[in-house]
Structures are given as C-alpha cells and as structure tokens.
Amino acid sequence: MTGARISARDWSAEEDLLGFFGPDSVTWKVHADPVYSVGGLRALLLQALHPVAMDGVARNSTFRESPWQRLVRTAEYVDVLTFGTRREAVRAVRRVRGLHRPLSGTEETTGRSYRVDDPDLLLWVHNCEVDSLLDVARRVGVVTGAEADRYVAEQVTAAELIGVDRADVPASVAELADYFERVRPQLALTPAGREAWRFLVVPPMPRWVQFLTPARPAWGSLASLGVATLPPWARKLASLPGLTLTDAAATTALRAFRTAMLALPERARHSPTRRAGFARTASAVAVGA
DSSP states (O other): OOGGGOOGGGSOHHHHHHTTTOTTSHHHHHHTSTTHHHHHHHHHHHHTTSHHHHHHHHHHOOTTTOHHHHHHHHHHHHHHHHHSOHHHHHHHHHHHHHHHTTOEEEOTTTOOEEETTOHHHHHHHHHHHHHHHHHHHHHTTSSOHHHHHHHHHHTHHHHHHHTOOGGGSOOSHHHHHHHHHHHGGGOOOOHHHHHHHHHHHSOOOOHHHHHHSOHHHHHHHHHHHHHHTSOHHHHHHTTOOOOSSOHHHHHHHHHHHHHHHHTSOHHHHSOHHHHHHHHHHHHHHHHHO
C-alpha cells in the first residue's frame, strides 16, 4: 500500500469511519494526551538538526512570515491523519504530497541537491515525530513498554501514506533507536536550523495571540519542556548551556504540566478534529453494539 494508490475502494464503510488507527489504537491514546503538545514542539526542534531537511523548510515554508499559522497547519494535519476518517486523512495526505512534489533545493553546508519529498527526508521527519510523541508519553506513564512498540508499529502507516517505503520505516522502539544512531553523524545545527530554534523557543507573537492567553509565559513553559525532553545528544548538537532541568526534573515538570492540563475542560484540551473523531467513533460503536 502506498499513499499514491490509496482510494476509497481499499476499505469498508466501517473502516472509513474508524480511520487508519481507531479508538482502540495506542496512537489515539498518545495523540489525545495533553503532553502531545510538548512532544510536537520537541519533534520540530529535533527535525531542525537535519541540515538538508531544515534547508527544505527554510527555502519553501512560510515559517518566517507566519510561524503560528504553520504550526497550526502541522497540528491539523496530524489530527486529521489520526482522528479523521480515512477519506479525510487521504485528502490531507494528497494535499501535502502535492505541495511537496515541486519543491527542491541545494543545501550549502553539505552540497546536497534534494527534493523535499525525498524518502529519507520524509523518514527523518516521521521518526522525529514518533520518537518525540512517544518519549513524552512514556515519561508520564501514558503507555507501557509493549504499547510503545505498538505505537511505533502503528505509525508505519503514517510514514507510508506520506510516501516512505514501508520496509524502510522502524516498526519497534529498538528499530527507532537504531535509526537515530545511524543518522546522527549527518546531523548539525546550521544557521537555518538555529533560526528555526529561535522561532520555536521565542516566537514572534501577533496581538491576537497575546490577547487569547498570557501567551509569552505559557509558550515559554512549553518551549522549556520541549527543549528539556530532547535527548542529550540533540541538546549537545545545539550547543546549549547547562540546563536548569535535568532529565528527571524535566519528567517531573512534564507530569505537573499534564496534571494542570487535565484540569481544563475537554473542549479546551481537544481540537475540533479530535472531538469529531471521538463522537463519530462512539456513534459507530453504539450502532454496531
């Protein structure tokens, strides 16, 4: 199965309603938890350490001009892929693949010419996301060891949809760790990557964002957790000064963040796409019961 060949003929009406993962999946468990937001920011910081992947973002993205809109679009894509119907997910995938297809460039520090949809770059982005979302979920006890392996295996579908050969995608925690060991010699924080880190940690905030919430301190706390939960080798690549948060302290802070978020109403914690997925699948299960 590849994303380019998927059509509605490939699944039943019930499978369409449940989406590619469904409410019984570990994917739903991980992506619906409050620490997901920290994992998402961690993933973006980690992705910026790949010179070629980061060059693709710097050349072709609207991140500098409208960072908030891009962050929202990225979150919406993952939400639709996770909680949407299969039809909705495939539409989102096709749109992203269509945007990627014509984009290319040459990264200066490595001299590599690339296409944004090169499979190894797509795999890097995918693995950063999976590793980050799983790391924060494991730190707060959302998933067990066995569920961690299930999550990585389930996410192979997400990589395949976006255009990566299934055989190349890590399908277990051990395979994911092996991937990062292999790719680490290629990583560096280039000027483009450093600029992305600056945008992510201290983003420009338009007035409409600042009026919604005490945005600057709230984002500062989120960014601190995102950085503190990165693997030590990633923080070292970024030449970070001594962190005030050790790994153990970062985990404690992450648990406190989760507790505070769980006290909020569900409507404040979940996006419309997530809530629609919960309602749709609950209805489907009720009908089938």
